[in-house]
Amino acid sequence: MVEGISVMRILSKRRILSAEPSIMADKTQAKIMAVAKELGREIHLFPTSATPSNKSLSALTSHSGESEDFYDFTKEDYYRVLKHRKEERFLKTCKLREAEEAERRSKITKAVIRVCFPNNYTLEAKFHPSETVQSLMDLLMKVVARLDLPFYIYTTPPKKQVKEMSKDFYSLGFAPGAKVYFSYDLPNVDSSIAYI
Template sequence: MDADLAMAKLKAAKEKYGREIRVFETVTTSQEPSEVAKNEETDEFYEFTPEDYYRLMSTKKEDKYLKTRKIREAEAAARRSRFTKAVIRIRFPDGYTLEGTFHPSESLQSIFDLLKKVLARPELPHYLYTTPPKKLVKDTSQDFFAAGFIPGAIVHFSYDMPKDAAADSVPYLLEDVISLKGLDHIPEAKTEPTESTSQSITNDPPVVTEQRKPVDKKAAKPKWLKM
């Protein structure tokens, strides 16, 4: 697809869904989308074990000194000011990944609001979770900073219904959303220097280097040396 046409399609999607979105496909050639959905890990796989706890504690770095509340608040404000967006990737069991760009001060409810617009069957009960360990996204009133989703995060989508239900037989995303797949990989067209630019470069005045006059060695000798 032509780069200009791809950018126009992404721009139209942004206007339709209210934010920048991208679509990726992560299904391997050896697995069909239905097989990926069937092979989704169970809840026991994401349980936090004692081994996970000790491994986490062993890699945790302790602060060298205690910080006052004002210092902590100042550091938190400085961190917030450095980020202007949160990039969230929502992975679906059929192998597609939807990427959306949000403002850090927005609440997590904005993710679910986007899903209502892009899902093929938004009326079916569904939920989001992070891994590992498996943790449901419940408090949708949190902003992206409070949820730890800055500068970005990967969340997983699942229907809140039995896995053998008919919901897995249809695509999770709308067809026009799936059609955005791969458009982010199209390189931008290179801009050639225009005529006005080239003229401004060639018409610049030449750099003049200052030439030093040769030093007269005879004149530089002191008078007492001539005697």
């Protein structure tokens, strides 16, 4: 009888431990939804795989069904490239370049920023291109599990830490979208640290 009770306890502990990730995911999703409601932003959290599966790799490398003639450089292609090069030859005044830049900037209405965490989760949030990086850091401060640890975000390749918190997303090249990475600013990061 004693063995039966201990087996039942072990089985119930296994159920609790196996259910723990889904409970944690539910708590995390609830936290994300609360922050999204508080800030009035569109925020999504989803798992990402560290390596692509064999199916996705084979789909990327498979033949797309185009004939070999599709890849030949035609006369029309040549004239299209030539026309584009002629347009680039003319010198532009500073005012004209600024007007073109303002026109390009006005067409971009949102900046979708994806923050990749080391535990294979990605946080996606939508910002206005004129918002600063500090708004992203404020969002991360509300979402990150360990606020007592210093953290930073970086882009890659090459690995470059984002330090200009007062710059807007457009001037950093983060609009219309960007992928940044999250890291705690510690010399030896423990793999058991909770990120979100």
